[in-house]
Amino acid sequence: MNPVNYLYLSALLFTIGATGVLIRRNAIVVFMCIELMLNACNLAFVTFSRMHGNLDGQVIAFFTMVVAAAEVVVGLAIIVSLFRSRHSASVDDASLMKL
C-alpha cells in the first residue's frame, strides 16, 4: 500500500483537530482535538520514518506520546479545577486574562 495515503490521513486528522480547537467551546472537546492533532503528527512521523527507512521519526513519535501523556495529566487537572470553580467547561468563559 502506498505510504502517501497515510500522509493524507494524517493531514485529514490534523485538519479535523485544528478545526475542532478553533471552533469548539467545550474545553474537553478542545483538549481531545489537540490530542487528535498530536496523533496526526505522530502518524506523519511514523510514515516518514517508514518512507525514509530510518528510525528517527519513530523515536520522535515516542517522545510525543510521553509529552502528550504528561500534558494530559496537567491539562485534565486544569480543566477539572476550572469546572469546579466556574461550573462550566467553556473556554470562552475563562477569558479574564486580558487588558
Added chain:
Amino acid sequence: MENLIALLVAAPLLGAVVLLCGGRRLDAVGHWIGTALSSASFVIGVVLFTDLLGKNAEHRTLMQHLWTWVPVEGFQADVTFRLDQLSMTFVLLITGVGSLIHLYSVGYMEHDERRRRFFGYLNLFLAAMLILVLADNYLLLYVGWEGVGLASYLLIGFWQHKPSAATAAKKAFLVNRVGDMGLSIAIMLMFTTFGTFAFGPVLSHVGDASEGKLTGIALMLLLAACGKSAQVPLQSWLGDAMEGPTPVSALIHAATMVTAGVYLIVRSGAIFNAAPDAQLVVTVVGAVTLLFGAIVGCAKDDIKKALAGSTMSQIGYMVLAAGLGPIGYVFAIMHLVTHGFFKAGLFLGAGSVMHGMNDEVDMRKYGGLRKYMPVTFITFGLGYLAIIGFPGLSGFFSKDKIIEAAFAKGGTEGWILGGAALLGAAITAFYMTRVMLMTFFGEKRWQPDENGHEPHPHESPRTMTIPMIVLAFGSVFAGGIFGIGDRFLHWLEPITGHEEGNSPVSALTVTLATMVVLVVGVGIAWAQYGRRPVPAVAPRGSLLTRAARRDLLQDDFNHVVLVRGGEHLTRSLVYVDHTLVDGVVNGTAASMGGLSGRLRKLQNGYARSYAVSMFGGAAILVAATLLMRAV
C-alpha cells in the same frame, strides 16, 4: 607717590561699604561720612596732581600694581592702576565735581529718609568710575564700566516706589547692556589679536594687526561708547534717567559717567587712528547725536529732560571730536571737562529750582524766578552763558575748538561735520535761551496744586548754593585756564597725541561764524519766549515739535522695530516650538499610544482567538518556508 593711587579708589569704596552695611545707626551722620570720603579722594587727587606737575612730561605716568588677578599662563590679568595726564584729568573732574555734588545732596536729600543709602550709592559710583579711568587694562576698565552701570541703575531707580523711576532704571540698564556687549566683544577680539588686555602692549602693537580686525575692535568699542554715553542709536535711556534725584542727573548723567564713552574712544585712540572707517562712523554718530539731542532739547517742557537732551548733544560734540583723530582728542577731553562744570552747575540749578517749587519740573509752570532765587539765577545764568559759548566763558574755548577741528577734517566730510557742529551751536543757543527765559524771566505762571498748596519759591540752603557757586566759577574760568596759551593741549598731548589740521577756513572765521549763529539762536528764542508771554499749557506745535517732544520718536522706533519685532520673533519661535517640536514629540507619543491601543484589542482573553493567531502564524511560517524553497 604711586602708592597713593589705590587710596583714590579705596576712600569712596570704603564709604560705600560703611554706608551700605552700617545700618540705621549711621543715618544721622552717613551723609557727612560719604562727603568726607569723597573729598578725601579729591584731596589725594590734588596731591597727585601737584606731584605730576612737578615732573617732566615723559615721567608723568605713574603705575601701581596691586595684585595679579588671574595668574594663568598666557592669560595675565592684573589689577594695576595707571595714572597719567588723561586719567588725572578725569580723577580731578570726578572727585571734584563728585564732592561738590555730595555736599549739594546733603541739602537736597535732607527730607529723604533713605539719605544714607543714597550717599552709599554715590560713593559706590565714585569708586567704580575711578576704577574705570584708572585701570591699566581693558579688563579692569570693564569692571569699572559695569560698576558705574550698576550705580547708575541703583540711583535712577532710587525712588523705586515710583513706577516711572523703576521702569527708567530698568530701561537704562537694558540699553547699557547692549553697549556692554560691544565692550566685552571688543575685549575678546583684542585678546585674540594681541594676546593681552593691558593698554601699553595693545596700543603700541596696533600696527601688527590687520585693518579689518582693528575696524571690528573699534566699532565694538564705539558701540560700548554709544551705550554708556547715550549716543544714537542707544540714546533712548538718558531722557528717562532723569527720573533719578537731580544730584544724580548732575553727577552721573551729565558730568561723569556718560562721558565714559568719550574716555574709552580717546584712550583707545591708537586703535581708532589705524581704522579710518571706524573713525568716520564715530564722527557720523557724534554729528547725528549732537543735532538729535539739540532738537529734542528744544521741545521739552520738563527742565531736566531739556538739559538731558543738551547733555546728549554736548557729548555728541565730544564724540565728534574724538572721531576726528589726533586733531580732536585733546579738544574732546577739554570740552568734556568744561561741560562737566557747566552742565553739573545747570543741573544743580535745575534741582535748586525744583527744590523751591515743590518738585515741579514743568518749565511752563515756572516764570519770573530770578526775583525769588537770585543765587540760583546767577549761577544757572553763568552756566547758560558757558554752554552756549559766550565769548570768554568755558564753552566758548572748548566748543569753538571742536567746530574748528571738524572743519579741519578736510574735504566734503569736513564741511558737512563742521556745518553740523555750527548748526548744533545755533540750536544749543536756542534751547538754552528758551530754558533760561521760561524759568527765570517773564510772568510767574505757577498755580496752586490740587490740594491748594501754592509753591513758595525760595532760595535753597547754603549746602546747595555753595556747590553751585563753585561750579559757576568753573563754568566761567575753566575754559580760559585751559584754552589760553594751549595749556590743556600741552598737558594732554603726550598721551593722546596732537596734530594741527589744515582747515579750509581760518580760526577767526569759525569763531565769527559761531558768534553769528549764537546771536541768531538767542534771537529766535527771545522772539519766541522772551517778547511774548509763554503759554502755561503747551501749544499743539508743528509736526517736528510734536515728534521732538516724543524724543524724535526714538521710543516709538525702538518699540516698533525692537519690541514688536522681538515679540513677533519670540511668538513665531513659540509657535514653531508648539507646532513643530512639540508636534513631533507629542505626535510620536500619540501615534504610539493609538497603535498600542489597537494592538491591545488582540489580547482579548479568548483562548480560541490566540489559537487562531498561532495557526495563522504557523501557516505563514510554512508558506514562507515553502516560498523560500521555491525561490
